[in-house]
Amino acid sequence: MKAKPKIVIVGGGFGGLWAAKALANKPVEVTLIDRKNHHVFQPLLYQVATAVLSPGEIAQPIRRILAKAKNIEVILGEVTGFDKENSNAILADGSPVDYDYLVIAAGARHAYFGHDEWEQCAPGLKTIEDAVEIRRRVLLAFEQAEREAYLTGVQKQLNFVVVGGGPTGVELAGAIADIARQALAKDFKVIDTRKTKVMLFEGSDRVLGTFAEELSISAKKQLEQIGVDVRLNSFVTEIEPGRVKVADEWIDCDVVLWATGVAASPLGKALGVETDKAGRVVVAKDLSLNGFPNVFIIGDMASLMQESGEPVPGVSPAAMQMGTATANNILNDLKDKPRENFTYWDKGTMATIGRSKAIAEAAGMKFKGFVAWLMWLFLHVFFLIGFRNRLAVMFSWFWAYLTRERSARLITGDADEMRDAMKFLEARSKNSSKKKNQTPPRRGGGGRPPPLSGGGGGGNLNFFFFATYRQYDQ
Numbered sequence: 001m002k003a004k005p006k007i008v009i010v011g012g013g014f015g016g017l018w019a020a021k022a023l024a025n026k027p028v029e030v031t032l033i034d035r036k037n038h039h040v041f042q043p044l045l046y047q048v049a050t051a052v053l054s055p056g057e058i059a060q061p062i063r064r065i066l067a068k069a070k071n072i073e074v075i076l077g078e079v080t081g082f083d084k085e086n087s088n089a090i091l092a093d094g095s096p097v098d099y100d101y102l103v104i105a106a107g108a109r110h111a112y113f114g115h116d117e118w119e120q121c122a123p124g125l126k127t128i129e130d131a132v133e134i135r136r137r138v139l140l141a142f143e144q145a146e147r148e149a150y151l152t153g154v155q156k157q158l159n160f161v162v163v164g165g166g167p168t169g170v171e172l173a174g175a176i177a178d179i180a181r182q183a184l185a186k187d188f189k190v191i192d193t194r195k196t197k198v199m200l201f202e203g204s205d206r207v208l209g210t211f212a213e214e215l216s217i218s219a220k221k222q223l224e225q226i227g228v229d230v231r232l233n234s235f236v237t238e239i240e241p242g243r244v245k246v247a248d249e250w251i252d253c254d255v256v257l258w259a260t261g262v263a264a265s266p267l268g269k270a271l272g273v274e275t276d277k278a279g280r281v282v283v284a285k286d287l288s289l290n291g292f293p294n295v296f297i298i299g300d301m302a303s304l305m306q307e308s309g310e311p312v313p314g315v316s317p318a319a320m321q322m323g324t325a326t327a328n329n330i331l332n333d334l335k336d337k338p339r340e341n342f343t344y345w346d347k348g349t350m351a352t353i354g355r356s357k358a359i360a361e362a363a364g365m366k367f368k369g370f371v372a373w374l375m376w377l378f379l380h381v382f383f384l385i386g387f388r389n390r391l392a393v394m395f396s397w398f399w400a401y402l403t404r405e406r407s408a409r410l411i412t413g414d415a416d417e418m419r420d421a422m423k424f425l426e427a428r429s430k431n432s433s434k435k436k437n438q439t440p441p442r443r444g445g446g447g448r449p450p451p452l453s454g455g456g457g458g459g460n461l462n463f464f465f466f467a468t469y470r471q472y473d474q
């Protein structure tokens with residue numbers, strides 16, 4: 001081994017970044033490779049997806065975060081495979097990057113249970129790009145309904161479907177219900193956004209199933225208080241543009257969001273070693289790869305049983321602790337000290353449900369409602385990367401809380417997409433030329449909200465999103 005061993009870290013998420021931080025300015029050479037130039041604070045992605053925060057408030061350039069670590073180089077690139085025998089990580093263009101130690105922390109994505117084609121209709125939330133796309137679909141659904149009601153005099157029923165009652169599904173459903181009832185209600189002049197229906201489908205008999213039953217029940221009640229229609233024991237079996245099938249029933253919807261299923265990064269399988277059903281690599285107690293003590297797998301990619309018989313959960317504290325533990329074990333090797341087995345320290349869990357609503361479990365105690373929400377808020381701000389972000393997020397939240405305003409309500413997309421939207425509308429209005437010349441109803445300006453026409457236009461509206469999403473992808 002060279003005088004300064006070379007450590008390659010794949011992934012600058014919670015696991016990789018914490019490993020890098022623990023190796024900063026130590027007698028090693030570190031190369032961190034990530035396919036994005038930024039670290040994302042994923043627990044707040046749903047706030048970008050629902051227009052409370054801007055992407056820049058929850059993401060920071062990895063290079064910036066590690067700027068003061070003289071021994072760490074950050075490389076923008078995608079790792080596609082490994083040559084373990086020759087100790088190389090392979091980049092997408094085939095370039096090898098040699099290592100003495102390799103730490104793989106490439107995370108996970110959502111799994112569509114063998115129906116990858118559903119992703120077009122029902123995006124999941126994992127990256128900044130996902131959050132911006134979801135924000136676009138949600139905001140466009142309201143814009144489109146307003147324009148349609150303005151042109152035809154008929155307000156269609158807006159339906160949003162969230163699939164999966166875990167933390168992300170609950171957060172998304174609660175936040176969309178909040179926007180519809182509050183932030184958007186005063187800005188839309190024709191439609192009554194408060195009539196928007198948000199449905200949450202969960203296959204098991206409770207939402208937030210990893211929490212104590214009492215808290216799950218409370219979470220369901222809190223969701224219902226803000227108008228979310230929670231359907232338990234409900235499996236979504238098919239998804240098409242404009243509708244989802246639950247058991248034998250087809251339900252029209254304008255936006256479908258996917259918040260269930262986990263698939264570890266395919267880099268686990270690329271190692272050619274044992275993985276569990278979700279593609280996580282089964283690791284030794286020190287998080288190394290069996291038979292390759294200089295290769296470590298950490299974070300959402302690692303499968304490790306705790307002494308309690310429970311697996312280490314795929315959450316950010318576990319990934320951060322694994323990152324630090326791995327760095328310490330590498331440094332132990334260099335000092336000829338024995339490695340330590342990884343032990344996960346569970347500091348508690350929490351999930352937010354909407355404005356002032358949350359549940360939390362910590363130190364054997366259970367919290368619900370406003371107190372849990374305050375705990376959630378301060379913890380999340382505390383852990384945000386970068387001081388500027390903390391201040392900016394604190395200010396945005398405080399402002400959103402006081403005014404019920406959503407400051408990041410931008411719809412992104414280029415002019416072509418908007419032109420296509422107009423073409424779609426023109427076609428619709430030609431088809432309904434009789435209705436076209438009706439005086440547009442106006443909400444609030446003395447008139448009552450126009451009558452709801454049922455879910456008739458749902459399929460078309462969703463087709464529009466489907467089509468533009470495809471175009472966006474190309």
Ligand SMILES: Cc1cc2nc3c(=O)[nH]c(=O)nc-3n(C[C@H](O)[C@H](O)[C@H](O)COP(=O)(O)OP(=O)(O)OC[C@H]3O[C@@H](n4cnc5c(N)ncnc54)[C@H](O)[C@@H]3O)c2cc1C
Nearest residue numbers: 011013014015035042043079106107299300314315316319
């Ligand atoms: C929407 C959402 C909300 C969440 N909320 C919470 C929460 O409230 N509390 C909580 O504790 N946990 C939460 N989690 C889970 C938590 O974010 C993860 O457990 C944690 O991010 C795992 O860290 P990681 O380092 O394993 O992976 P990640 O943080 O996902 O990082 C993986 C990194 O690897 C990079 N990468 C991937 N593939 C490659 C490749 N081939 N080449 C180069 N780079 C690559 C990615 O760009 C990324 O930067 C949430 C997750 C999501 C998606």
